[in-house]
Amino acid sequence: MPNEPDHRHEFHQIVLPFSGKMELRASRRGHVHDSSAAFVRAGEVHSFSAATKSRFIVLDLPPDEQRLHPYNIPPFFHIDPVLRSLLDYLRAIGDHGADRASAWMTLLLDQMTRVTAPVDMRDMILDRACSYMRMRLADPTTVADVAREAGTSVSGLKRLLRAKLDTTPAAYLSTLRIDEAERLLAEGRLPIAEIAMVTGYSDQSALNRAVRRERGTTPARIRKTPIAKD
Numbered sequence: 001m002p003n004e005p006d007h008r009h010e011f012h013q014i015v016l017p018f019s020g021k022m023e024l025r026a027s028r029r030g031h032v033h034d035s036s037a038a039f040v041r042a043g044e045v046h047s048f049s050a051a052t053k054s055r056f057i058v059l060d061l062p063p064d065e066q067r068l069h070p071y072n073i074p075p076f077f078h079i080d081p082v083l084r085s086l087l088d089y090l091r092a093i094g095d096h097g098a099d100r101a102s103a104w105m106t107l108l109l110d111q112m113t114r115v116t117a118p119v120d121m122r123d124m125i126l127d128r129a130c131s132y133m134r135m136r137l138a139d140p141t142t143v144a145d146v147a148r149e150a151g152t153s154v155s156g157l158k159r160l161l162r163a164k165l166d167t168t169p170a171a172y173l174s175t176l177r178i179d180e181a182e183r184l185l186a187e188g189r190l191p192i193a194e195i196a197m198v199t200g201y202s203d204q205s206a207l208n209r210a211v212r213r214e215r216g217t218t219p220a221r222i223r224k225t226p227i228a229k230d
Helices: 081-093 098-115 121-135 143-150 154-165 169-187 192-198 204-215 219-224
Strands: 004-007 012-019 022-025 029-032 036-040 046-050 055-061 076-078
Touching (some): 029 036, 029 076, 121 143, 169 192
Antiparallel strands (some): 004 046, 012 036, 012 055
16 A cells, blocks of 8 residues: 555545554544554545555545544544454455445444444543643643644633633643652652653752642652552
8 A cells, every 4th residue: 555645535534454554644643553443534634654565444434424423533443342343254255245345334334333422522622631731741731732632722721621620721730740740759769850850840849849839748748658558
């Protein structure tokens, strides 16, 4: 399969593996392989590359496909045992009749419908935002970065966190950083200065100030406190 440059089309695509591995670059970068498939939404700019001998099945779906909820499907999703059995069946029947291939498509979409039932879009946006912040604790993350990754505006993100968590993006990120710092301090494996770096603080003094301000204690005291055991 040759490499494809950036392009887009007016239909959704489901990309499923038969053999080999494909790198797909769309809203996120990831791979299609024996345990992972991909979903590309209509109008989304994407490109891919794969080894010549790799084989995949690409299903084109109209943007008004009623059996799926496309905005609930992540860019890359796990191939569960049911999807795996459907792929094995398609490989087995090969080119033996369009009728069986059509029935296979119906089974596939029915299965994907079960795992992509409608959810509250606000919850999805909030989950994306919170997950992004957790993964970027060491980075100089801005509210605009989080909003863009979550698929909303800065003002929309602020309203959502206020409504759902009664906080602000900056305050929530600060809480995540201090929570992670406390966890690492209690483990006792990393120097305090290194913990400051991996949790997004400029130096040990900045971590000291944040912990004192938010938790009323110091990193050194947290480190000395025995971890409670059940």
